[in-house]
Amino acid sequence: MKIIDAQVHIWSQTVTPTSGLHRKVAKFTAEEVLAEMDEAGVDAALIHPPRGWDPDSNALAIEAVRNYPDRFAIMGNFALENPDDRKLIHGWRKQPGMMGLRWPLLLEEQQKWLYDGSLDWLWPAAEQEGLPLAMMGGLFLPKFREIAERHPGLKMILDHCGLNRHGRDAEAFVHLDELLALAQLPNVAVKATGAPHYSTEPYPFCNIHDGLHRIFDAFGPKRMFWGTDITRMPCSYRQCVTFFTEELPWLKGADLEDVMGRALCDWIGWDYASVRGRAW
Structure with a gap:
């Protein structure tokens, strides 16, 4: 079984991350994340360039793919506020390792773009180009569904299980029913990244098992993708892995293989066979 992390960040700027609980370090390189991946038993990872604190992170991700083509792919981005950058979406996949697009839209001023028409061009353009698109849709589920x-x-x-980013324990699942209803749409998937963050309990985070099970039952193994967002996790990388591979009794066999990487590759068009595997 190949284990593929659906979300990691790398960056190189001297400013430290401005988003949430990410490690406050000036840089986090491809080599550093690879060392942690190797220790944890993770075969490959999908890089999400953190443009919010490193404007050059897209280029850094492409360099990582060039250096380690069997370990990385990318969900990239560009400046949505710059109309001149809109043309970049055409031929987006021609860049090394580029699988799709991702904007978290965490800030209130960015979320306004969803409602004032600023992004109305984006959805049909990505659809026409065949580019999967990831967002922190748990912050705006009704709009996400509409799109x-x-x-x-x-x-x-x-992103991040589609849960309430600002809540933990039961508060993280306050709109779970609305989230599960999105499973009716076959073009919607859930990235089960950052799950340990939603629990204040120690590993194995038993109080969120039922909620994750309900998400799995709704979306199924082909539309639920394990991952970490490791630079803000409250536990070790290896525990992020074993949380899913050893602690969830309902996740076994082919379903486990799908959730731990195969389904992600199928969804975004990443050649599963090209990902480096290991002997288990």
């Missing part, structure tokens, strides 16, 4: 319904050919991914 997915209007563009059924656009593969959309809910």
Whole structure:
């Protein structure tokens, strides 16, 4: 079984991360994340360039793919506020390792773009180019659903389990029913990244098992992708892995293989056979 992390960040700027609980370090290189991946038994990872604190992170991700083509792929981005950058979406996949697009839209001023028409061009353009698109949709589930319904050919991914980013324990699952209803749309998937962050309990985070099980039952193994966002996790990388591979009794066999990497590759068009495997 190959284990593929659906979200990691690397960066090189001297400013430290401005987002959430990410490690406050000036840089986090491809080589550093690879060392942690190797220790944890992770074969490959999908890089999400953190443009919010490193404007050059897209180029850094492409360099990582060139140096380690069997270990990395990318969900990239560009400056949505710059109309001149819109043309970049055409031929986006021609860049090394580029699988799709991702904008978290964490800030209130960025979320306004969803409602004022600023992004109305983006959804049909990504749909036409066949580019999967990931967002922190748990912050705006009704709008996320509206976009997915209007563009059924656009593969959309809910970041970080689609849960309430600002809550932990039961508060993280306050809109779970609304999230599960999105599973009715075949073009919507869930990235089960950052799950340990939602629990204040120690490993194995038993109080969020039921919620994760309900998400799995709704979306199924083909539309639920394990991952970490490791630079803000409250536990070790290896524990992020074993949380899913050893602690969830309902996740076994072919379903486990799908959730731990195969389904992600199928969804975004990453050649599973090209990912470096290891002897288990």
